[in-house]
Amino acid sequence: MRTTGKAPVQQPSAMPVKKYRPYWETMTFDYPERTWPSVNVTRAPRWLSTDLRDGNQALIEPMDPVRKRKMFDLLVAIGIKEIEIGFPAASQTDFDFVRSLVEDDAVPDDVCVSVLTQARPDLIARTVEAIKGFPWANVHIYNATSPVFREVVFHNDKAATVELARAGVTEVMVQAEKILGDDQVFGLQYSPEIFTDTERDFALEVCENVMELWQPDDDREIILNLPATVERYTPNSYADLIEWMSDHLSHRDHVVLSAHPHNDRGTGIAAAELAMKAGVDRVEGCLLGQGERTGNVDLLVLAMNLYSQGIDPMLDLSDVDGIRDVVEYCTQMDTPVRHPYVGDLVYTSFSGSHQDAIKKGFQARAAKVAAAGGDETTVVWDLPYLAIDPHDIGRTYEAVVRVNSQSGKGGIAYLMSRDHSFELPRRLQAEFSRLIQRHTDGTGGEVASDRLLEIFTDEYLPAPPASGLAPWGRFTLLDSRAESLSEDGTVTVTIDLMDNGAKTTLSGVGNGPIDAFISALGTIGIDAHVLDYAEHAMEAGRDARAAAYVEVEVADQVLWGVGVDPSITRATYRAVISAVNRALR
Template sequence: MSQQPFVGRPTPITNATHTQKSSGMPIHKYGQYEQVDIPDRTWPDARVTKAPRWLSTDLRDGNQSLIDPMTPARKREMFDLLVRMGYKEIEVGFPSSGETDFAFVRSIIEEGAIPDDVTISVLTQAREDLIERTVESLIGAKRATVHLYNATAPTFRRVVFRGSKEQIKQIAIDGTRLVMEYAEKLLGPETVFGYQYSPEIFTDTELDFALEVCEAVCDVWQPGEGREIILNLPATVERSTPSTHADRFEWMARNLTRREHVCISVHPHNDRGTAVAAAELALMAGADRIEGCLFGQGERTGNVDLITLGMNLFSQGIDPQIDFSQIDEIRRTSEYCNQMEVHPRHPYAGDLVYTAFSGSHQDAIKKGFDAMEADAAAQGKTVDDIEWAVPYLPIDPKDVGRSYEAVIRVNSQSGKGGIAYVLKNDHKLDLPRRMQIEFSRIIQAKTDAEGGEVTPKAIWDVFSDEYLPNPENPWGRIQLRSGSTATDKDGTDTLTVEAVVDGVETVLNGTGNGPISAFFDALAGIGVDARLLDYTEHTMSEGASAVAASYIECAIDGRVLWGIGIDANTTRASLKAVISAVNRAGR
């Protein structure tokens, strides 16, 4: 009768097992966000297959949120960065808010800093004096958009403006007319002029009223062939799940008239931490354009992060049409301009985002790199020409200007894979698996004793001290001087080795079925009881100056130890590997 496998008694599931206690927080102060009734919604089945239009508002929404707003020099550096990266729509300020923003807009126009294919945008409220000043700032620009906004949500209507729906709608209508009048009055034919309207706090505005206001604005602007209007629907404060946000966009896209002449723009903030998802789902629901900031700068928790959005597309094989290939330069410039650091865990750009400390992660990454090289070789291609497939790395760090040096870093959580990767990547040493295990224990003991991270240099220093004695760091019973072999007619090898043994110049002789076997025989003559368990070697370089690495696993006086030898001569490398193991046994 076969024995049944042991099965432990399962924990009984009761109503009390997973019961959590009340938080005691004042949840009565908050209501649930209203859902949108679209039973036939289509956005969940949509796919994003191309980049949207992008607008950077780093110089406006981003700048106004800084503890120390940008100086004119820092603004110019940010503007030049955005142009280099490829942004074609850049909101450059709020010129009616003060002389600083007005002067900056004038400077980039008058100094010819704006490429012909870049449209600058400026923000204004709906007051006539502010609109006039705003349009005045654009005189001489080749491509410019005025962005007018007014808040439409119930709380703002009741608390801030104390106005009816009709009064709030009229603000948008009158503001649009004034923009058109002052553009006609102040701007010449050299300016390609565009208009953008935002029902601020769209996320808290009743959908039917938001649609009513947008339609009223369109009635004034009269969008048509060659006369686009941008309707920006901002999540001024993020209030719902990304799915509900997408429902609102699908509803607006379905119900807007003149849709083919309307660019629907999404402007998410990150108050709930889901701005990126909200923007991506809004694209699926019909949005054409995204406004945001590099690294998610902006009021409170920030605007949506344009870096993450663009790189998400890139990681899916979709061209973001923005150049992120020098991510560290982008980050350094952003940190300088904003005087705020980018978090080390920030997606795609942080110091640690391509770094693995976990041993299992490191092992998988190492195997992934090895498999990529093997697959490329089998296809007769380079690694850069085949599809990226390395565990735990969603993109190739090289594609954003990073090296592989920081991909694997070693601490107390690391294992053999990470340590082996460092030695292979930095020193061309491809350790056999059991040697990886042996050396990882040595590093583990170091990290357990000292704590913290072990740098690649420290790993190499420990490895060299453990396995590679040299004239500057001599240790062990035996130091190799020279050796020669001769093969008899019966295939037996005779080995003669000149070495220093216990400080004395000594000649060792032995025979065997190869140089390594003969060397073990020679060592027996000085009382070393050793036998070969495993042997492997590989070249570390090619050409006339090629160097070989030999790895020997030995049983020595009841212990199993590895040794390594490095030499241009493969026989000499193998003898050094045996000596490395034997000397380690006597340390």
């Protein structure tokens, strides 16, 4: 045997490397006064969500008013107090949405909305008109200050660029005085665009000119936003620029310094975190990192990074799957399965050694919690491979302690959808994949698509009475009837069942058909609670069947049931019966 201490020799690529220049030739500077490397972040910044503006304008299909409102309501619900709601002068649609929030009285008094405008008089007047009536609103004005925009796009010199910023801010103040009421709280945000490509002395000069007009003081803050609109260099360089600006700005006590990182180099989170060390007071971004190109900085990940260090993010992120569902609905964009904190697989280990370490970690933690009197909140989280406790954000330990089969739930769900028209919810996918795991452990080899359906049918789908097949479980649904009780929407449901071979009729009252159906089962001692529900059509046309999926807690178990019927209501009843039968058998 021969050994070598030499590494393989990598060969130069044929790519046109010389057309690019290293960032340090133009974008870095020596700043020995920097202190940020030794600063520890101990509190959350002010958060501004730009999901409804920067994030929305980058979508393949921009949000319609319904999706915009759902996103706005989510942002308010999780505790974001500063929300950029649009670019109202850009389109009638954007303007109308901004006005709808006023007309619906949708903005809490402690939430400040922000609207964006370029430094153009016609756009500014329209923008200020849009925010009339909000209890608290900022106008965010910007103009291009970087050399490539000054020279290539707008053909402005530095003096003209400064004058454009001054004229824009003056126009904002004039229009605000003319249009807004005395009881409306009004603020100003200014962005030198693109800050990170602008000469730092000139960026400072423009900001100082803006402040000269605004005259910030104790009751009149100004937000100076320093965007890395296109991320071109390493996060430490961004932090140097941030700290330099913070050190050299006048009125610093009355300036809210804001960071707006993008993710073109894949280091948006790192840039934001170092900017926080360097002195920014506020961070702008989007949930799940929506935004142009590779996205704005991901506020959810950034906040969860703070949480994982024991720092209160000042946001309610206890239901990340619910947040993800709303964002995906509003943006019509999928979330990668490896996305930090919210991806389907981020708390799942497929390696046996990882699983063993995690199990031992849980055992050690249980002992520490018991020694602490049972209060797990007093015991520091320290488990192998798990940066945070999944329970804190609404996840379970099920995926953590389970060893997947080779196929995994994704492949199984794909075949069930493609070949059999069943669109299984995520948690049902996981439950069904465990059944297939047991099957493959017992039989080995490949499970064909038709066999998947056989196993699925045997486990979840009771045979209808007219099929002539033997009863499946204790209950079989024969018929159901529902009638409205009152104007508040409560209903009575009457159901005919076979209960262990004997026909019985039950009635129940609830705030909807499913609730009433559960109530009817309760009259014979079945204590069931619906935890999740989904449904869809399986075919097109008048005779199409519907599939319903219901996650039910019954008899100290949480199980899924599935129902198929031309009536979606009866399909749902069958799904409940399916889950109850599975629990009782």
